[in-house]
Amino acid sequence: MALPPPEDMKESTTETRWNRRFEQAANTLQPTLHRWTRLPQRLVEFETGCDQYFGVSPRTSNHSISDLPSLNWTKDGELVLDFGIHMVGYLSFHLNFTGANMDAPCRLQLTFGESPFDVTMDMNNVNTWLSTSWLPDEVINIDICPTTVSLPRRYSFRYLKIRVIDASPKYQIRFSEIRCDCVSAVSQDTLVESFQYTDPALQAIDHVSISTLRDCMQSVFEDGPRRDRRLWIGDLRLQALTSYSTFRDYTLVKRCLYLFAAVSRVDGSLPGCVFVQPTLSPSTDYILDYDMLFGAIVLDYVSASHDTDTGHDLYPTVLGSLNRALAHLDPDTHTFNPSHSTDWKFLDWDSRLDRTAGEHGVLLYALNATNKLATLLQKPQPHAQLAAQLTAAAACFLAPECVFISGPDSQVSYASAAWLVLAEAFPPETARRALLNTLSHRDAIKPLTPYLWHHVCDALAQVGCYKECVDLVTRYWGGMVEAGADTFWECFDAEDAKASPYGDVRNNSFCHAWSCTPSYLLRGKLREFVGAKRIGDVRMAEWDELWIRRSMMDECT
Template identity: 50%
Template sequence: MSSLIPIAHLERFRETAASLIPQLIERREAPKSIIRFDPCATTYLRYKPSSLFPVEELESRLWGKGDEFIIDFESHRTGYFSFDLAGEGDSVGDAPTRLRLVFGEVPGDVVETLDPAKSKSWISTSWYPDEIINIDECPSSVNLPRRFAFRYVRVQVLCGSKSYKIRFLNVKATAISSTASLPPPYQTADDLLRRIDQTSVITLRDCMTTIFEDGPRRDRRLWLGDLRLQALANYYTFKNYDLVKRCLYLFAGFPREDGSVPAAIFERPVTRRAGDYILDYDVLFGVTVLDYVEASGDKATGHDLWQTVVNSTRNSVSSISADGRFTPNKNVWVFLDWQEGLDRTTGAHALIVFALKAVNQLASLLGYPAIHTDVITASSETLSSAFDAEKGVFVSGPKRQVSWASQAWIALADIVPPERAKVALVNAYNDPSATKAMTPYLFHYVTEAFARVGAKEEAMSLLLNYWGGMVQNGADTFWEAYDPADSMFSPYGDHLNNSYCHAWSCTPAYLLRSGLIPTGN
């Protein structure tokens, strides 16, 4: 009998997902200040704001060709921008008004030139958050149809009539989210921890639309790896179980031809799977279902998606030989992190074991027999042998690379007793030659691994130095990538194409509120 899900069931999965589309909630917000930015070498984000004039004066000011100003809403949002335009002078309406609007999450977005021709980005620069619009008539109400993720808006008057000037009235942002309000603040006497948690929560809120988006500025897809981390944070904050359920059914409703789970889902213009496939994301589907069932108590969904969970393990298992050796297909994307030069062999292998163990926890919860137990046993023995006694760490690949990723997933998969995993993690963490994490995605799993093996001080140190560093360096929401030594760092070759509110960065709220990292409160 085929293990592929019948078409009728896939259609039902899609219908279930469609029935769970949430009603987006709007918040209307007024500008808080009108500012300018000047270069500042001592500020991480490279620019320092100063007041241009009080925001109360905006509606009384007149603007002509070459004039510009920056609106600061003083917080981040996902949403829309609108204003009324009025004219004052002779011959109002004798020429259109041409404006350039640039939307920024960080100062560099609205200060630096967004020039696709000069960009070194390997992902599309059409995501640059700028618009040139022409308003033919004055007065006029302007509602930009495109959605943006922003705190700042730079308004430039590019051209217009010589006979009159323009006035901006009723400027506002309309923020959207599938959640109405923020959860109660995390209770702690430590101000930085409180700010880290709050920033995590706002990051998650602004990625919660009709799906859990990876980032509201760019891409805007439902990625499985991001979903798992967002869902964990959600269970301890907004508790929006239906949105997680919707996302799980979207993945289940649009499998690949072999029954595996795609890495990402597009909602628009029609709901469909993306072409991307990531081996480690596929096998994490079962983990995400387990997390959901445990958090929500919804075993019915677990039963409904069980065959999809089983199918999501097969490609990973087929990459492991009978004696427990992991050899991924060279044409298959194994992610773990964006870190260049990372050898993924040990880390990905351990992640598979972690995921298979979680699938068997789900099986036990639902009353199904365990699966792939022989693979778990053989893999665990092979992974244990990757320990380098001289260095006190687990190594990966033919060059015996030492990386944070390998130690983290060895620890999370319980390949060795916690005390041994803790020693390896600490040794790699303190090894300046070790291959480190690049993105908050892997930083999360390293931090969680420290916490789960009892290295609480190291877990707290990572939390404070990494996410706390972002907060202290000006983050309103947590960023897609962060290098404390380089504010222009980007995995994509162009920092102006980075997302500064990104889903996989929101997990400190989970780490703190779950008690994984105890603070003493």
Template identity: 40%
Template sequence: MSVQVKKEYVTVRNKSFIEKAEQLKPELLTKVVKPVSIVNVKADQKAIHGWTAEYAAPVSELSERELAKKDSFILDFGDHQVGYLSMDIRPAGSPPDAPLKLKLTIGEMPVEMAEPFESYDGWLAGSWLQEETIFIDVLPAKLELPRRYSFRYVKAEVLETSRKYRVVFENIKCNSVTSADYQAVKPLKYVDPLLQKMDEISVKTLADCMQEVFEDGPKRDRRLWLGDLRLQALANYKTFCTNDLVKRCLYMFAGVPDDNGQVAANLFIKPELIADDIRLFDYSLFFVSTLYDYYEATKDMEALIDLWPIALRQVELALERLDERHIVTDSEEWWSFIDWEEGLNKQAPSQAVLIYALKQAIHLADALNAPEKSMLASCLVDIVEAAKQFLWDEKQQFFISGADRQVSWASQVWMVLADILPKEENAALLNRLLMADKAVGMATPYMYHHYVEALLLSGEREKAIEQMKVYWGGMLEDGADTFWELYDPKNKSFSPYGSHLINSYCHAWSCTPTYLIRKYNL
């Protein structure tokens, strides 16, 4: 699936908001991390993507190895790192009479050490694949890579030296960076060790995505996406409590809307704050949700007063998409995200997202005593009734979406989260879904988060825990040290981008088990 951008958006820059965001820029915390072992990567049909890393030798042995042309090694840093690599390289034998040509391959998973990046044929830019080819003219040398990388494994290949000398690698390390302070996180002690581990990996995932903004993924795309931000912020309130970083991100989105008042789906941070030319129905509404959650966590009235007009505008624009029945208009272009599931129709889940955000907007309007509250409340009644009348299939006992009356997990889950049916009916709906073999499924941890929370809100606590153990627990069984962007237990090589090599294996929208565990006392 590709993103088709059909419109040129004109950005309106709010200097005051941009300045407030800049004042909230966090200090990055650094830590030196060294590799724990030398490993070999071997084919393993039982392992994720068919490759596994096995211990080969202690790191201390590396300083005793003299590498010649075509020699290589792979280092394991023990767990996921985000930061800057450096190493010392010295010659051995005769004086170096030619440059050293060195190739470094840097990856989050063993498969990135095994499958050549030249084989990549996906639709996202292959420049996201992490590798360096470096010429070093003078040895000994201290090599400091200027780019920030997201990785666990580093493969070094000596492509060229002269026959007269060899090279030795020493003092390889990563200067890791994050704006997350682990000392702020209250440790949890669980009877259930799997939930305990899930919480720890969730916190690690969130921390590695917390840089100068809440990035969606430190490997790719390194951007501030609204859908990811909303979930990261929820996890943050229960862990690091770095609430000023949430505030900074909200002001950034509010600082660069388009000339129609709509916020972008994502932002570039450098060389300056730039709004991307993607607009998504659900993501724009999640500006309301993120502001609502932030206000509930902080009671920051000053920020609410500043940002309310932008939040209100996202609701107004969403309401413009309603037809005469008060149903969100469906269309073929990439107008709403919801999930990466192939063939998913977005109409019904988008209707539910609108209801969900509209209820939050009413709460914010009430806190502000805003005059728009009565208008929003009136719209809510119409939109909820329309969903019940036109999107509920009485015969099937499911919400349907689009002209083909599609039944999907996303539609049912979002209607439960929108809370338009009684709690008991929501629970029954989710239980029927387990028996609906033809329902369009879910593809991402992003959608699975919403499913698990829908179960919890419907009183299905044990099922929620079971689903978390199957899904995020499955990632742990498959070797995750941070949670991944994509995971389909039935198709573990799934990628919407054409190749699992480009997938992100530390991704913001996967960090929510810590939120679910801590909020609902699982």
């Protein structure tokens, strides 16, 4: 998730109704951030023109990584280090010189690459409506060597490009002890349940999902450790679901739920995201569908953790988080009326999308979740009647030819279909047929983001279309793995490596929480279908080593 472009920005600055008890509860749940060291595996060069997704591929350099401390670098010298796996952490290295004297400072540009583009395109003239301050490069000046350079900021990267902007003909510089102090709420000793898949593509997809989730798990579930590094409701829901099948870190989910609940607003609504630094503060970004989904996260949490106390504690927040959406209901038709407000209705980045049916689906999904939560907490269902009304009203979104439609132009879209299916607005067989018809409809608007692709997959699995679901996972997430992903990306267009919702691919995030869901599907609804065999627990350290070994073989040949 990222901010929308300023011109489209629909902000709601409804006043916050601080709940300091909830804030305190969230504070006591701060995770331990674990640290471990990762060293560069090899020096690489990038070959262009080979038939790969990015058009450039890493190739092991002629210089062995063990030679690095004896290699000399001068003005315009450039090296790219490959750490073999995506990491989040702190870089340090030792810098020394050889030659007569260090008679001028040394100016270096360091570029932290999540993708080959980051380290092969320069960082000039980036045309993006997001801030260029997100770009992953630093320029540093060193006066005296030998010295240890420890950069204070946290970076998210697999590749490190170092360019010597200038030095002096009188000396050459040498790099050694380059290391990343990796950081995550998930330690290297954490055990993760391991599955064996018959299809090696699924094996890799499961692996990359877990790496993605781990790298996003910091003091909160971040959306992306490079950008935006913060907690969004929509991303949290998918991370929490995936965590229940992998790390089972209930505490971090609980902390995040309390963070949102601490900053609910006077109308009961919740901000789209929260900031935890410098102190807890709600964003001014408000997303109606994110707001509605808070109750579903609480339901999933209580179901997975059996922590009904928290369910009770947050129940009023859950009820309040529906208020704003409920005001969008047409009192006569019981359908969602998008023009009731200018509130930002997301579902996906596509601006063409008619969001009526989709938001209706999200609302019904949320009402059902709230009712289920009430049952779990042994309370009366607060919205049983309303859910029934919305279920009935959803009929208007099903065209006679059994496709899902939305809005005055009867727009066909994956977004409408996914959410109406997930909302269980139709009998399973109808839902299944309408979903498949919609997905194969030639005019259907397809998803732009993994966020919506996930909901399409989840809908397919829900109606038993396992094969279609697996095919989609294999094609979409598998496509990223094929392209070289160690972690799943914020966006992926198989046809255009440079596509970006932000105007320039250099501001994309290549480790993004809302893409981590294949493990949730593969280890959950798809588990039997794909024949996943539980083969014991694996330490994360081993898990990472496996991937690094794989990466080292991943050459452009």
